[in-house]
Amino acid sequence: MHVLVLGAGQLARMMSLAGAPLNIEISAYDVGSETIVHPLTQTVLGKGLENAIAKADVITAEFEHIPHDILAICEQSGKFLPSAQAIKAGGDRRIEKTLLDDAGVRNAKYYVIQTREDFDLAIEHVGIPMVLKSALGGYDGKGQWRLKQLDQVEAIWAEMAACIAETETQAIVAEEFVPFSREVSLVGARGKDGSVAVYPLAENVHTDGVLSLSTAISDIELQQQANEMFTAVAETLDYVGVLALEFFDVDGALLVNEIAPRVHNSGHWTQQGAETCQFENHLRAVCGLPLGSTKLIRETSMINILGEDSVPNSVLEMAGCHIHWYGKEKRPGRKMGHINVCGDYSGELQRNLCALADVLDEQAFPAVHQFAASVLSDQ
Numbered sequence: 001m002h003v004l005v006l007g008a009g010q011l012a013r014m015m016s017l018a019g020a021p022l023n024i025e026i027s028a029y030d031v032g033s034e035t036i037v038h039p040l041t042q043t044v045l046g047k048g049l050e051n052a053i054a055k056a057d058v059i060t061a062e063f064e065h066i067p068h069d070i071l072a073i074c075e076q077s078g079k080f081l082p083s084a085q086a087i088k089a090g091g092d093r094r095i096e097k098t099l100l101d102d103a104g105v106r107n108a109k110y111y112v113i114q115t116r117e118d119f120d121l122a123i124e125h126v127g128i129p130m131v132l133k134s135a136l137g138g139y140d141g142k143g144q145w146r147l148k149q150l151d152q153v154e155a156i157w158a159e160m161a162a163c164i165a166e167t168e169t170q171a172i173v174a175e176e177f178v179p180f181s182r183e184v185s186l187v188g189a190r191g192k193d194g195s196v197a198v199y200p201l202a203e204n205v206h207t208d209g210v211l212s213l214s215t216a217i218s219d220i221e222l223q224q225q226a227n228e229m230f231t232a233v234a235e236t237l238d239y240v241g242v243l244a245l246e247f248f249d250v251d252g253a254l255l256v257n258e259i260a261p262r263v264h265n266s267g268h269w270t271q272q273g274a275e276t277c278q279f280e281n282h283l284r285a286v287c288g289l290p291l292g293s294t295k296l297i298r299e300t301s302m303i304n305i306l307g308e309d310s311v312p313n314s315v316l317e318m319a320g321c322h323i324h325w326y327g328k329e330k331r332p333g334r335k336m337g338h339i340n341v342c343g344d345y346s347g348e349l350q351r352n353l354c355a356l357a358d359v360l361d362e363q364a365f366p367a368v369h370q371f372a373a374s375v376l377s378d379q
């Protein structure tokens, strides 16, 4: 089986690693340079989308900001999973919000802004404080504003107007500010036969808008809410593959923040912590194979390595620690790799995370240090 992945980053790389034992071969299409590359070595294998499509049995995607004309060509081939519609919902907050409403899942009140008048109507409809997000091209907290008081309106409008003018189809989605206690996410897979397999929820810590620490959690009540919303969204899209839902936890009630129609950073823990990892389950789903068990086999956390191309070698000999590098060139803030940390029970995971905090640089890994400090203060 030959799977073409739109996008040639770390997610395609990890799909390639997970697919090898099943004889699923991956090539990656770099949408920017229009080249087909090997997902591990980045060696150029060919040029042109038509060429890439012809060689593939199945086409899928590792990111959602894909030009619609490319999605249309892939969909026309009859090989593309999940659908172009699902990818578009992940890449455009307007489509995403409509999808969430159609699926009947709770999400923050919103209003779409294109003009200065719309901004006033949004303030009326949504209220202050509000979070303003560009409809297109936003990720990891980029393209966002916070309106806390009316005297900020003109300054924020000036920036938003410039953002809207930059791209023909751009708009801003104004959202009510959600007073959440924590952020969690659910990663799950839906097969061609409609079967669904979801992983345990992950609790996520963000640093400067970027995921820094993600831990699989056990919470029966929250998990049930999340599972129901996952199924509603996946069935509305007739989704095939791995899908991630990010939630705000507001005193035990979940609200969907956003969806990602692909394998997700908050599911990387499944490589060591689950019976079948998210990358393998995505490939199984899009290739029409039975889904693998999503059972938690060890308590696991994932720590993102951001902007660093090395960690002390001693991490390799620490209990329960597994390093995954992405083979990328170092740039400030760039996702360079991650460390999965495991324990047989939650106290052991906690101990292993605290031990890691002792060897990892505090500036580069603030979330692990904050975790270790909170454990210390609880003692």
Ligand code: AMP
Pocket: 108, 131, 133, 138, 139, 140, 141, 142, 175, 176, 177, 178, 179, 180, 183, 206, 209, 257, 258
């Ligand atoms: P997003 O790109 O939508 O995931 O937003 C980035 C981060 O901003 C989220 O992880 C939240 O921490 C925060 N955020 C986004 N939307 C809201 C909201 N409506 N209310 C409060 N915080 C938000």
